[in-house]
Amino acid sequence: MKEEDDFAICHKCRSRIYKNPEKRRSADVRLIRDNEHCSICNNLLLMEDAIFALVKHKIRILDVDFDSFIMACQINSKKLLKQEKKAYKRLKYNGRDDINHHLKRDIGVLIAKKMNKKIEFQHPDVVIMLKIKDSPFNNSPYPEVSNVNVFIDTNPLFIEGKYRKMMRGIPQTKWPCSHCKGRGCEECNNTGQQYQDTVEGLIAGQVLPMTKGNDTKFHGSGREDIDVLMLGDGRPFVMEVKHPFRRNIDLKFLRRLINSHCDGKIEVNDLKFTDRERIGSIKNSSTESYKIYRAIATFDRGVTSEDIRKIENLHIINQRTPIRVQRRRADLVRTRSIDKIEAERIDSKNIILTIKCQGGLYIKELISGDDGRTIPSVSGITNKKAICSQLDVLKVHIPE
Numbered sequence: 001m002k003e004e005d006d007f008a009i010c011h012k013c014r015s016r017i018y019k020n021p022e023k024r025r026s027a028d029v030r031l032i033r034d035n036e037h038c039s040i041c042n043n044l045l046l047m048e049d050a051i052f053a054l055v056k057h058k059i060r061i062l063d064v065d066f067d068s069f070i071m072a073c074q075i076n077s078k079k080l081l082k083q084e085k086k087a088y089k090r091l092k093y094n095g096r097d098d099i100n101h102h103l104k105r106d107i108g109v110l111i112a113k114k115m116n117k118k119i120e121f122q123h124p125d126v127v128i129m130l131k132i133k134d135s136p137f138n139n140s141p142y143p144e145v146s147n148v149n150v151f152i153d154t155n156p157l158f159i160e161g162k163y164r165k166m167m168r169g170i171p172q173t174k175w176p177c178s179h180c181k182g183r184g185c186e187e188c189n190n191t192g193q194q195y196q197d198t199v200e201g202l203i204a205g206q207v208l209p210m211t212k213g214n215d216t217k218f219h220g221s222g223r224e225d226i227d228v229l230m231l232g233d234g235r236p237f238v239m240e241v242k243h244p245f246r247r248n249i250d251l252k253f254l255r256r257l258i259n260s261h262c263d264g265k266i267e268v269n270d271l272k273f274t275d276r277e278r279i280g281s282i283k284n285s286s287t288e289s290y291k292i293y294r295a296i297a298t299f300d301r302g303v304t305s306e307d308i309r310k311i312e313n314l315h316i317i318n319q320r321t322p323i324r325v326q327r328r329r330a331d332l333v334r335t336r337s338i339d340k341i342e343a344e345r346i347d348s349k350n351i352i353l354t355i356k357c358q359g360g361l362y363i364k365e366l367i368s369g370d371d372g373r374t375i376p377s378v379s380g381i382t383n384k385k386a387i388c389s390q391l392d393v394l395k396v397h398i399p400e
C-alpha cells in the first residue's frame, strides 16, 4: 500500500493520458503535491519556461535566422524512459502520445507564439532538437534543466537563377586537383582545385558569406564544356547552400555582388528562392526543353555549297556516348533530333552553324562524327574531315 501512496502525476501527464474529462475525473490516480515529482515525467513537462529560455539562448548565441521550424526530441535518459514505461503499465495506458510528443508540442507552441515563427512539417527552415540525458550537460545556463540541451540544424537554402559564361576555360562545378585529389598541393597552390575559377565557385564566393552557409552544391540544367561559352539569357541552375544561418538575404544585392566580383567572367540573373523539388525539373529535360548552339565547323579541305545544303538537312541523329565522356556516362546509343540547323559561310574552310536541338546532343561529335560513333554527322555526310573549332550555347530552354 505504501507504494500506492507515492505514485502521483503532474497535471500535464494527467491531461495527456486522460483526454476525456469524464475519465480524468474518475481516474484512480492523484496529482502531485508541492515538492513531489511526477511519477511519469519527473516534472520535465513542468519546466517548459526554462526549456523555452534555453531554446531562445541557443538561437541567440548561434545567431540563426529562420521563419519556420520543426521540433525534434531525443530522450536519452534510461531512467526516465524506464519510469515512463512502468507508469503507463500501471495506468493501463497504451496510447502513442508520450513525454517526447508532449514536450515537442509544448515547446513548439511557445516558440511559435512568443517568437512569431511557423511550425512547418514539409520544408522547415530549421530543426530544433531537444536532447534529454540523465546527467547534466556542461556549461548549462539554466541549472533547473541542466540535463536538457538544444541543438539547431538548418536545412539547405535553394536559390534558382540563370548564369552566363562570357570567358572560356571555366568549368561549371568544383573540380578537385588531379594531383592531390582536393587535399591541396604545390601544383594547385594548396587550393585543392584544378581550376581557380568555376561557375559554382564564383557564385559560392558571394553566397556563402552572405548566408553564413558552410558548403554549396550546384545543380545545373545540363553543363557546357570548359571551353564553351554560355550566352543568351543563360543556363538555369539551382544553388544549394548547406547549413545557412541567414536565409532572408537580399537577392538583388547578391546578384549585384556576384556580377561585380566576377569581372565579366560570368554573370547571374533572375535569382529567386526555390525548393529542392525544383532541382529535378531543371535537370530532367522534358519534351518542351531545347537548346540552341552556335558552332564554328572547320573543314580540312574546304566546304562547298552542296555540303552546306546537306548539313542543313540533318535531322535525326544516333549518337553513341562520345569517347571523351565515356568515363562519366554509360556507353549507349541515344537518338536526338535537330529542329533546325542553319549554316553561314565565313570563308572557304569555315562555316558558322546555328543548331536548335533536343537537349543531350553532343555538338562537337555531331560535327566530327567521333570515328563513326555519331551517325549521321557533318563529317560523315560531306565525306570531309571537319572539327568544331569554337562552340557557344545561345539558349537553354526549360519549362518554367
Ligand SMILES: [Zn+2]
Residues within 6 Å of the ligand: 009, 010, 011, 012, 013, 014, 038, 039, 040, 041, 042, 043, 044, 045
Ligand atoms: Zn508529468
Ligand SMILES: [Zn+2]
Residues within 6 Å of the ligand: 177, 178, 179, 180, 181, 182, 183, 184, 185, 186, 187, 188, 189, 190, 192, 193
Ligand atoms: Zn593539388
